[in-house]
Amino acid sequence: MASMDWLEEMHAEFEDEIIHTKSTYVKKMSQDYYWYSPVLKKLLDHHSGDCVIAPRDEEELISVLSFAYKRKVPIVSRGGGTGNYGQIVPLYGGIVLDTSKLNKVLEMKEEQATFQAGCKLGVIEKTLRKHGQELRFYPSTFMKSTLAGFIAGGTGGIGSIQYGTLWDEGNVLQLSVVTMEEKPRKINVTKKEELTKYIHSYGISGIITEATIATAKKTDWHDMIVYFDDLQSALLFSEEVSRKPHIKKRLVSVCEAPLSSVFKPLRTYRSETKATVLLQVDPDQTQEVMNLILEHGGETTDTFAQYVKNHNLRVSDFSWNHVTLWWLKQNEADTYLQGRFDPHIYLDQVRQLKACFQDEVLIHFEWIKARGKLVPSSQPVIRYTTDERLQQIIDAFEKLGIKVSNPHTYLLEEGGKDDWIDDICIAKKQNDPCSLLNPGKTKYIAEGIHEMAGEEHV
Ligand SMILES: Cc1cc2nc3c(=O)[nH]c(=O)nc-3n(C[C@H](O)[C@H](O)[C@H](O)COP(=O)(O)OP(=O)(O)OC[C@H]3O[C@@H](n4cnc5c(N)ncnc54)[C@H](O)[C@@H]3O)c2cc1C
Known part of the structure; x- marks a missing residue:
């Protein structure tokens, strides 16, 4: 199916309000801080999605996934776009899924809290502090970056001296993940060996819609x-x-x-x-x-x-x-x-x-x-x-x-944080059978790519 056909169908299926096709905007939303690397700059500068879609709630997000699956359109989730490795740069065009409207605080308890995926970490920190709590650790980009973007793209940050990284037990407690299938499933992930399938996964194994994280008692540092x-x-x-x-x-x-x-x-x-x-x-x-x-x-x-x-x-x-x-x-x-x-x-x-x-x-x-x-x-x-x-x-x-950890590659396997790559790929195979989620960011699964709408490979 040619690119324009699915875009037209998308306009017919979803409200104009959530679809953006202005090329300068789409290009901007297709970029992160990959330009830190002169190697990635050469490889990724010319890539872009074909449109940005910003679902207003989880139900709408699931409809977008279902639509993309039926038309075999690649989809890349975008949080704040502050990643360093071209993690959100679509290699095959398609849809940039802007998660910024999924930004609700869902639950706050004594030492843990649950948020929607697109909540900015800066907002989370402010909210927690009002309740006598704070983030255990956060990236220095916390004002722009989102909770799911950090979990799927980051490692650790300010506070990691005390609490370790995203992989350390007890930091990420629960994830709600939606699969990329004809009928997307919502999975509730809580076990350590299951969580590693989605941490630092570049969103290739599923779309995180909610996350529960452990919090710390507030300190006036x-x-x-x-x-x-x-x-x-x-x-x-x-x-x-x-x-x-x-x-x-x-x-x-x-x-x-x-x-x-x-x-x-x-x-x-x-x-x-x-x-x-x-x-x-x-x-x-x-x-x-x-x-x-x-x-x-x-x-x-x-x-x-x-x-x-x-x-x-x-x-x-x-x-x-x-x-x-x-x-x-x-x-x-x-x-x-x-x-x-x-x-x-x-x-x-x-x-x-x-x-x-x-x-x-x-x-x-x-x-x-x-x-x-x-x-x-x-x-x-x-x-x-x-x-x-x-x-x-x-x-x-x-x-x-x-x-x-080589920051001059967009491939998960080559970035040096690949201890759980096999787990991530097992989950990808189950949750994304047509390799539509952020395709090209792993060497592992190549089948299906030739069927995709959108641009040619790097
Ligand atoms: C100046 C600077 C400082 C930085 N400091 C740190 C630091 O201290 N620590 C650190 O770990 N990193 C750091 N980074 C990298 C980056 O800022 C963080 O990893 C950040 O948390 C990413 O969040 P984001 O919302 O911007 O994610 P994005 O860049 O939007 O996305 C990152 C990855 O997550 C995926 N993703 C986004 N949302 C979802 C979702 N809902 N479901 C599934 N996958 C999703 C994307 O597809 C992408 O692959 C820094 C980067 C810069 C430029």
Whole structure:
């Protein structure tokens, strides 16, 4: 069936109000932050869906899926569109499913809450805080990103130092998932081994419509910035704060000089030469943290904390992949990597990387817990020159024992967070027999693709 035929039928079947076909809008809604990667930019720039459809409730969403199944039209769910790997870029055209209208708070209990898929995490955090609770952890894009987009596309974030990642037991408690079949089924998923079929799945195994997550008791976090003359002192300090279980914290983020010099509020400070550690700690423990800062030769200033407060920001707006974003604003040809260093030898891994690449690799760590263990997870900035050189750097990371999550691929298997890829693909086969959900994002299932309406493959 030619592209235009199904679009016409769609207009006949659904109200105009929920269908968008203006090409500039459709293109915008078909993009995420894949442009962080010069490799993905080349591969994905020319891709777009054919239309955007924004169902107003779950019933309408199910009708859209049913329609798409009958016409064999590919469908890609879109939350806030803040993913980094072209996760929402439709490779075969079709429908971009805008979930933003599914944004209801469904239930709030003492230490858990249920929301519709398209609820923005910023709204969730605000709502929880009014009830004495807060998110256990969230990505630095939380003002734009949605709950289901985070679950299906993210990993962890601010708070992961305490609570781990999306895969750690007890964080994601329940998902309602709708299948892509002639008669879409709604599945209630609660078991750990079932939840992993939908976490970081790029929406290829089903559409999440509701999620229940564990929440934490609200803390009025104290934001701090600490400067060090050298990276090693900053790392040793950050590790000690991270390792002290009684110091309650939400963020321990380390940047090598001159990364933090691009943070707007720091431009007047000597940040060109300083390594920085950003912290969010329990205000009751500020004095103990201050003592540690002095022991490690660091210094703090209130200017930064004051600036972020006055501008309604938090230090977390300068952490996680926001560090890369701030950097790319001024150095647009550069890029980044993601990887987990080995907590036992990370200082040596850093030393060897710096000896090999000097300022071509600029170190940025986020301390997190994964499977209960403290890990220096990293998003170093790479001064990009060529794809070949980028690959050499990735190879060097891997040779040193750093587990790279490659952000320069749109394939789930190659992104480095593929421990559960078999589970995801089993669910895809059951829930999406015609491979219509976000097709092309996995190598696993190719059948059916030739029958799809829409554009040619990458
Ligand atoms: C500056 C910056 C900082 C970032 N910081 C972090 C961070 O701290 N931690 C982190 O983990 N990530 C981070 N990211 C990546 C990204 O922002 C997060 O993963 C975010 O939570 C994605 O949410 P979203 O709503 O924007 O998802 P989208 O980008 O819209 O979608 C992500 C994936 O989820 C799928 N999806 C969306 N909705 C559904 C649904 N209802 N059902 C099934 N699948 C669905 C999409 O198809 C896509 O594959 C960052 C990105 C940027 C650009």
